[in-house]
Amino acid sequence: MDYEVEIKKNLERNEKFLKEFENWLNEHNLSERTIRKHLNNADLYINDYLNYYTIIRPENGITGVCSFLGDWFIEKCAWSSKNSIKETAASIKKFYQYMSEKDYIKKDHYKILCELIKENMDKFLDSMEAYENELYYDMFDF
Numbered sequence: 523m524d525y526e527v528e529i530k531k532n533l534e535r536n537e538k539f540l541k542e543f544e545n546w547l548n549e550h551n552l553s554e555r556t557i558r559k560h561l562n563n564a565d566l567y568i569n570d571y572l573n574y575y576t577i578i579r580p581e582n583g584i585t586g587v588c589s590f591l592g593d594w595f596i597e598k599c600a601w602s603s604k605n606s607i608k609e610t611a612a613s614i615k616k617f618y619q620y621m622s623e624k625d626y627i628k629k630d631h632y633k634i635l636c637e638l639i640k641e642n643m644d645k646f647l648d649s650m651e652a653y654e655n656e657l658y659y660d661m662f663d664f
Contacts, residue, residue: 528577536568539580539621546620563613566599580617581627584635587614591639592646596653604647611639611646 543564547557571590572578578586591611596602615636622632 525577529573532573532577532579533569536565536580539568539626540565542624543617543620546623547616559609560613560616563610564617566595566610567614567617571595580621584618584627584631584638587611587635587638588642588646590614592642592649596646596650602650602653604650607646607650608643611643615639 540561544557544561547560552560567587567590568580568583571594572580572583572586574594591607591614595607595610599606618627618632618635621627622629
């Protein structure tokens with residue numbers, strides 16, 4: 523398998539999902555700012571994270587949400603914060619709600635995603651706090 527060819531195919535597939543997701547968000551009468559935020563966060567998850575270690579299609583990406591929010595996002599995104607974790611989690615839930623309503627994923631899988639995020643949010647936020655504290659104390663480690 524040629525990794526570059528496969529990643530290009532996946533990114534092209536994902537573009538279709540993101541365009542449909544944008545239309546779906548518009549149908550729900552969200553503000554343009556909110557729509558952009560959800561699109562950017564969903565794009566980060568499906569195009570960057572799900573293609574980072576190996577190529578994973580969004581339909582199969584639900585199980586990666588905990589490692590994304592509790593680790594990868596915190597370490598790789600300079601803007602990560604407790605608030606951005608919550609916002610990104612909300613965007614991922616919205617994206618998979620759209621995927622569920624369009625029958626790209628099973629409704630039960632969407633419910634599992636929501637449960638995973640709810641049950642692990644405190645852990646994600648604790649990881650963010652630990653990361654911030656480690657960076658703060660590392661500044662004084664001469």
